[in-house]
Amino acid sequence: MKIFYGVQGTGNGHITRAREMAKAFAEAGVEVTYLFSGRDAAKYFDMEIFNGYRVMKGLTFHTQNGDVSYLKTAFDARPINFIKEVKALDLGGYDLVLSDFEPVTAWAAKLGNKKILGIGHQYAFNHRIPREGGDVIATSVMKYFAPTRRNIGLHWHHFGQPILPPIIAPHEPPPRSVANKIVVYLPFENPTDVVRLLTPFKAFDFMLYTPAAITSPSAHIRVKPLSRDGFQNDLYDCAGIISNAGFELVSEALHLGKKILIKPLHSQLEQISNAAALKQLGYGRIMHELDAKTIARWLENPHRVRVTYPNVAHILVRWMLDGMPPVDEDFIEASWSQVNVLQLND
Known part of the structure; x- marks a missing residue:
């Protein structure tokens, strides 16, 4: 064939x-x-x-x-x-x-x-x-x-x-996750705004993946270039992800049992609908703007869902x-x- x-x-x-x-x-x-x-x-x-x-x-x-x-x-x-x-x-x-x-x-x-x-x-x-x-x-x-x-x-x-x-790749979930490790992938947002948003949460270590060449002023925010292997390694043992509402990353996070917070793209039918589906299923939390209060509540909430596909x-x-x-x-x-x-x- x-x-x-x-x-x-x-x-x-x-x-x-x-x-x-x-x-x-x-x-x-x-x-x-x-x-x-x-x-x-x-x-x-x-x-x-x-x-x-x-x-x-x-x-x-x-x-x-x-x-x-x-x-x-x-x-x-x-x-x-x-x-x-x-x-x-x-x-x-x-x-x-x-x-x-x-x-x-x-x-x-x-x-x-x-x-x-x-x-x-x-x-x-x-x-x-x-x-x-x-x-x-x-x-x-x-x-x-x-x-x-x-x-x-x-x-x-x-x-x-x-x-x-x-x-998705049929991975086994990790035996344990790093409780304060959060992967952040918001490629459609201004990365400087994202860094500023995460700066107050010093009890957590953020792995921020971005195509932009920026430097983080804070030790608890590690800015990383796009890399398939690097991203997968961080995703595997993190506690949760903050991302736009792309389908595939959320699918991988669900399969690994990660906490999920998504920020859908405005005016994008697929991402807004993905957010609606995630909320309906009870699989994650939504923020429609970059919002520190929503992030604070989500970081302290231990609830997550593991979906084996x-x-x-x-x-x-x-x-x-x-x-x-x-x-x-x-x-x-x-x-x-x-x-x-x-x-x-x-």
Whole structure:
């Protein structure tokens, strides 16, 4: 089987998900060509698993101080260049095209009448799941950004819909966590504002991951460059995370049993809806602005949830190799029956 796999590269969550799929494909002996779009080629890191991957400009969302700027997004879209990339993408010779919300691949497959499957969290929004913050622009973006004829949506809970659990690395939780260690990943916020916000909480050690080159004036706030291995090591034994409401990081934190505080991007349907789902499920706390009082209450609250998810990447690869039969109730139930939710208060 020969697959072409397009991955949205604007955020790291799609790439994290694709890494797990890449491992499953490699173990099954499937030949895969990877395409990433949404950021400059030089800004991708720890990409060794995607041997010989390709990069295109594609489309991306622009943010400023925690808010999506649709005006700047539209201004930088360069539709002529995007159309050229779509027309130039040759998908001939592939048995299946996959898109993790990657627009060049999705539109090239659509216009070329190729067999395509969408896999990702965004495709869960085709079903009745918690949804907030939607408007005409946001809803249109979700529908037309990377359209696929068939798709598999992913979420933290099934909500009675034909969707699957998250695709994450199946790690065992640590035997113990460092009680005062907090991982902070707020790439869409001003990092200077974040440092200022965390400075008063000197009883805690914050691992602040940011693409910005800044220096922390406080010993209890360690500013770290983006690194897959470094981030995973800190995430593994920390007590909790403070992050934007990206799907993949929250999924990993839930799987490891971490305390969660999220600050969704303004004007971003997916992140605002993720916050609503997290609140409905009781899996974490929300702050809609960078708020010291909310952080103080969250730091002192020991409640956390551990959600054990199966190896969904292996489930999906086996399903593809079996010819992608209809996703029926038995398939969905078999996947969710392996999920276990444990409430923790230590």
